[in-house]
Amino acid sequence: MAAALVAVVAGALLAAFSGGVRVWARARSWDEAYVQALLGLEQVERDVRNVTVTRLDRFDGDEAHLAIPSVVRIPGKAGTEEWPGIIRYEAGAGTRTLACHALPRGSEDGASVSVVMSAVDEVRFAFCEPARGSGAGNWVSAWSGRTNLPAAVKVRVKLGGSRGPREMERILVLPIQ
Numbered sequence: 001m002a003a004a005l006v007a008v009v010a011g012a013l014l015a016a017f018s019g020g021v022r023v024w025a026r027a028r029s030w031d032e033a034y035v036q037a038l039l040g041l042e043q044v045e046r047d048v049r050n051v052t053v054t055r056l057d058r059f060d061g062d063e064a065h066l067a068i069p070s071v072v073r074i075p076g077k078a079g080t081e082e083w084p085g086i087i088r089y090e091a092g093a094g095t096r097t098l099a100c101h102a103l104p105r106g107s108e109d110g111a112s113v114s115v116v117m118s119a120v121d122e123v124r125f126a127f128c129e130p131a132r133g134s135g136a137g138n139w140v141s142a143w144s145g146r147t148n149l150p151a152a153v154k155v156r157v158k159l160g161g162s163r164g165p166r167e168m169e170r171i172l173v174l175p176i177q
Contacts (some may be wrong), residue, residue, distance in 0.1 A: 010101055032080045033119035034166065037157050040098060040117040041170050046174040047100075055146050056105065057086055062142040065090045066125050066153065070101035074112045089116065091123040098123045098157075121158040121165070128152040128171075149174050 025103040050070050051059065057069035067090060083104035090099050098117040117123065125152035129137035143150050155170045 021164060033117075033159050037120060037159055037168060041157070041162050041168070043100070043116055044089060044155055045170065045172045047089075048174060051127060051149065051174060052084070052148065053147055055083070057084070058144060058146050059149050060144045061125050061153070063126070064093075072104055072112070074104060074149050075104055089125075091120075096120055117157065119159050119160065120158075123158075124156045126154040126156075128154070 002137050008020065013144050027062075044066070047070060052069050052071065053059075053131055054069055059069055060067040066087045067086050070085070070087045071082050073080050073082055074085055075081075085102065085104040088101040090101065091097075092099055097115050098120060100114050100116045102112040103109075117170055119129060126139045127143035128139050130151045131137045132150075139154065152174060153172045154169065155172065156167065157166070159166045
């Protein structure tokens with residue numbers, strides 16, 4: 001009985017160790033640009049989910065940029081301050097980056113800028129019109145509106161890098177307003 005128990009425990013430990021080695025090997029195969037792009041997509045998705053609709057700020061975008069009305073967080077005298085404003089994602093022409101600009105309403109000088117993705121060959125946005133009737137909405141390359149929002153935003157990222165060219169795409173569904 002004890003021998004069978006030892007065999008089961010040894011088998012479980014061997015399986016866990018083997019699984020851990022496979023996970024580590026897979027993680028090592030990802031390069032830094034790929035991981036940064038995944039994390040950047042998570043940040044864009046979080047900001048799209050937190051969109052706020054106001055008559056003062058416009059949801060706006062085209063293939064190279066996305067502007068989301070939201071609460072922006074900027075460094076202040078007493079730490080991080082929250083203000084209504086625009087979070088703007090912009091593919092850097094010639095810089096191979098996707099930058100995030102946090103722009104408080106009415107203040108260009110209070111902007112906070114961070115690079116969300118680097119070493120990207122291309123970032124493209126598309127916007128899905130809300131469905132009418134029983135049909136699905138169409139994808140369009142530009143969107144602008146103060147009170148009307150797209151049903152979804154598609155983000156397509158093309159990466160170069162040591163592992164060769166790769167593409168990733170994520171469809172971000174906006175909350176129902």
